[in-house]
Amino acid sequence: MTRVIGxxxxxxxxxxxxxxxxxxxxxxxxxxxxxxxxAFAHTLTHDDHVVIEATGNAAAVSEVLAPHVGRVVIAxxxxxxxxxEARIKTDTIDATVLARLYASGFLPEVWIPDERxxxxxxxxxxRNQIVRQRARLKTMLQSILHAxxxxxxxxxxxxxxxxxxxxxxxxxxxxxxxxxxxxxREHDRLSEDLRAVERELxxxxxxxxxxxxxxxxxxxxxxxxxxxxxxxxxxxxxxxPDKLVSYLGLNPSVHQSGESRPxxxxxxxxxxxxxxxxxxxxxxxxxxxxxxxxAFYERIARRRGNHxxxxxxxxxxxxxxxxxxxxxxxxxxxxPALHAKKLRDLELRSGQPERRGxxxxxxxxxxxxxxxxxxxxxxxxxxxxxxxxxxxxxxxRKVPTGAAKEERR
Numbered sequence: 417m418t419r420v421i422g423x424x425x426x427x428x429x430x431x432x433x434x435x436x437x438x439x440x441x442x443x444x445x446x447x448x449x450x451x452x453x454x455a456f457a458h459t460l461t462h463d464d465h466v467v468i469e470a471t472g473n474a475a476a477v478s479e480v481l482a483p484h485v486g487r488v489v490i491a492x493x494x495x496x497x498x499x500x501e502a503r504i505k506t507d508t509i510d511a512t513v514l515a516r517l518y519a520s521g522f523l524p525e526v527w528i529p530d531e532r533x534x535x536x537x538x539x540x541x542x543r544n545q546i547v548r549q550r551a552r553l554k555t556m557l558q559s560i561l562h563a564x565x566x567x568x569x570x571x572x573x574x575x576x577x578x579x580x581x582x583x584x585x586x587x588x589x590x591x592x593x594x595x596x597x598x599x600x601r602e603h604d605r606l607s608e609d610l611r612a613v614e615r616e617l618x619x620x621x622x623x624x625x626x627x628x629x630x631x632x633x634x635x636x637x638x639x640x641x642x643x644x645x646x647x648x649x650x651x652x653x654x655x656x657p658d659k660l661v662s663y664l665g666l667n668p669s670v671h672q673s674g675e676s677r678p679x680x681x682x683x684x685x686x687x688x689x690x691x692x693x694x695x696x697x698x699x700x701x702x703x704x705x706x707x708x709x710x711a712f713y714e715r716i717a718r719r720r721g722n723h724x725x726x727x728x729x730x731x732x733x734x735x736x737x738x739x740x741x742x743x744x745x746x747x748x749x750x751x752p753a754l755h756a757k758k759l760r761d762l763e764l765r766s767g768q769p770e771r772r773g774x775x776x777x778x779x780x781x782x783x784x785x786x787x788x789x790x791x792x793x794x795x796x797x798x799x800x801x802x803x804x805x806x807x808x809x810x811x812x813r814k815v816p817t818g819a820a821k822e823e824r825r
Contacts, residue, residue, distance in 0.1 A: 422515030431507035635702030647691035699729035
């Protein structure tokens with residue numbers, strides 16, 4: 417029979433147990449280095465199955481062990497609640513729970529990405545970290561100005577050319593002036609790193625037909641498209657758009673007991689947080705221009721408010737993404753000139769020359785008549801959506817009468 421090996425992973429070691437013919441046998445501690453893991457893998461057979469919990473180094477552990485065993489399974493830590501809620505908790509018990517859950521068929525698994533998707537996720541994460549560090553530096557600069565009663569910057573970008581000249585001219589104590597100079601230099605260094613990371617991402621996007629297709633959707637640029645592809649992986653993993661929506665945590669939570677009506681609450685916010693955040697940001701951008709998405713946003717906003725409507729648009733975008741990737745088609749209401757400009761910006765980000773004075777692929781976007789015509793077509797689509805949904809009404813809630821009313825009392 418198949419043996420199941422459970423590993424409870426820590427930073428420097430992992431506790432291992434084996435479930436064999438219904439009995440748990442402790443295997444002791446294993447060092448969390450490639451050398452120790454390879455030595456441990458040589459003691460296993462190709463019929464063994466290994467179960468580990470999703471951690472920061474779970475993918476690397478799976479990479480080392482996979483060639484030597486029948487299967488490596490990564491468990492979803494949020495759903496393995498027996499480990500977190502156990503009153504008696506040791507590393508051996510945690511590894512035993514993983515092995516027994518897998519053997520009984522109740523272990524919630526996590527998809528193991530391929531090497532290309534893992535590399536893409538790492539690059540997306542690096543870009544996100546750099547952006548957050550730059551934003552933190554701006555916050556620190558604002559706090560210095562606020563502490564010394566300096567009025568707000570009159571320019572939109574504090575570290576733009578005009579904003580930077582204004583910042584460096586403010587009367588501050590010598591130590592604060594030195595701190596401002598250090599923060600500005602650190603911001604410039606991070607900006608160089610950001611351009612380097614985005615250059616690699618842009619080159620990957622130019623070689624990806626799926627990225628170009630996603631960029632036909634309004635509000636989605638290179639950063640959002642690559643971030644979604646890195647989070648989702650192969651779209652064939654999802655049988656329907658509702659599965660993708662649930663994976664991104666954009667589906668509403670449901671509460672129901674007995675024969676009572678189900679109550680829908682806020683979105684679950686499960687899955688990859690960064691991808692969900694990018695979709696919401698893309699939704700805010702998409703509703704700024706004409707099109708069916710703006711009509712959908714305004715219809716929801718009248719009833720539920722702007723923020724809930726933006727999340728609803730993000731969910732709609734996830735559904736559109738699923739259909740585009742499964743059908744290998746562009747967005748139905750794509751604006752060709754705007755899409756060509758997005759692709760040209762992508763080429764410039766990747767390091768291609770500017771070619772000044774030549775009519776490139778994005779030249780049409782410079783013509784006002786072309787932009788007006790594309791906006792007119794989008795406005796027609798928006799009007800058609802309004803006409804289609806103007807008669808839609810919310811289903812009234814049924815009021816209990818007779819015996820059912822008396823029973824509720």
